Amino acid sequence: MDFQTIKARDDQYVLNTYARFQVDVDHGKNATLYSAEGREYIDFTSGIGVNSIGCANPKWVDAIAVQAARLGHMSNLFYTQPCGQLAEQLCRRAGMSAAFFANSGAESNEGLIKLARKYSFDKYGKGRGTILTLKNSFHGRTVTTLSATGQDVFHNYFFPFTDGFRFAEPTMDGIAEVSGHDVCAVMLELIQGESGVYPLDQGFVHNLAVLCAERDWLLLVDEVQTGIGRTGTLFCYQQYGILPDAVSFAKGIAGGLPFGGFLVSEKCRGVLTPGTHATTFGGNPVCAAAALATLQILSEDVMGEITDKGNYLRGAIESLELPCLGKTRGLGLMIGIEVKPGRTNRDVAVQLMENGLLVLTAGPALRLLPPLTITKDEMDKGLAIMKQTLGGM
Structure with missing residues (x-):
């Protein structure tokens, strides 16, 4: 044609x-x-x-074909082998505790937002649900992740937006200007991709991690674009010398199939309990098999x-x-x-x-x-x- x-x-x-x-x-x-x-x-x-891993990698193609011939989908009310295998590999390589699987970057970031707000609600009650994000950030195309995105160009047409976000300059003074008693988390990209590929300053990220720990704010790292080897380590935060409370991923994880999710530290593994978060296609066995092949190829x-x-x-x-x-x-x-x-x-x-x-x-x-x-x-x-x-x- x-x-x-x-x-x-x-x-x-x-x-x-x-x-x-x-x-x-x-x-x-x-x-x-x-x-x-x-x-x-x-x-x-x-x-x-x-x-x-490029186009038509033979190991990736074979992994998809073999899994598709065994089981294409199953509800998360039941166990499947690829889901658990993938979670184990990601946690071990990332130094994290547990995984939740989703379908896209925006959905993965929505999960981070829910995680942070429930963590704070469980511990402190209502009134502490604001999440700080950075100016020039990008966190997704859903109404809530657009609300978290610190670029005015994305903020037209779709009003009203979800409340509970404030935008800071990527400096400690910028964070201080928008801080308050209602804050529960900071969400950031270590390299701001959509605004022009701008890496954050290492010193700022380190100091922000210290501040989050002192105030019991969750440190949420959006690695939808930077994750799964893109910057030279499995996750970019591994080059910044920090361990976030939770990190999202998508894009490259399954080598071309729609897949995403987030990893949590031990501190957060008990926050989301049965009935508080779910998704129909998360952990799909064919996508999980593709992700396992991708991680194998990206040794x-x-x-x-x-x-x-x-x-x-x-x-x-x-x-x-x-x-x-x-x-x-x-x-x-x-x-x-x-x-x-x-x-x-x-x-x-x-x-x-x-x-x-x-x-x-x-x-x-x-x-x-x-x-x-x-x-x-x-x-x-x-x-x-x-x-x-x-x-x-």
Whole structure:
């Protein structure tokens, strides 16, 4: 099927809620994708960080097929093996105590919010349910996670929003300005992805963790985008020297299937009890099997390569000295690139796609989230496209 036919059908039958690029993707292998007409693209997006082990990894495909032939779904009122196996592996590798499985990043963050408010209610009663989040944060698209998102651009149209959130600058003075007796938790991303890939200051995060412990606020870390190896460790907080009370994850956990959840510390493992939180598809055995395969593929050895790959890409991009691009930032294979005045990030992204390189935008920047399994050859092909496309811009 040709691109125009694919596009025309989509335009007729799918709600126009995405500003789609003029690219279709039909199949691929690792970080090399192909359109229905055979056009090749190097993928520096991995489905916004979801295809963490690339496209069509054989171990992942086999794990899904084997589990689908055994059991596709079962209610959480019953036990299934993949669910418990996955929870054990995540807890052991993350240093956490227990897991809850969900379907998406927004749902996982909703779980963090409920966890914090019930923890506080159980211990202190009503009136202590406010959660502090950071300006320029992004926590999801549901009404409540939009309420927790510290960007005005997302706060139009959908009023009234859920109460109980205040936004702080990412400094201790900023936290102090919005603190109060009604606070029960702080929720943050260690790298603010949607606003442009901005890592938080290590000292601020450490001091905030100390403050949360002193005031018995839960420290909630949203690792929907930074988790599952994206920054070079299973979770980004492992590079910040903290242990949060709870951490959410989604995107890359199941290598392409919709899956998410959160992990809790020992302090919080008894907060959510039967009947207080649930989800129909959470822990789905096929998705859990895909996640187990993903974690197997992302072994400690592979994790160790992610930082090197990220440093290679960032160094190569900056050494190209492309006239429309500036400095890079990020950790591991979560990379932001400044776009200099005179060009928009979307204009630059479209130019790259026309020449065979898929990239993302975030805030005013370009954002790169390639598969964690990307090869040097695939990185070099992408870099060559950047040089060819942007060298004269």
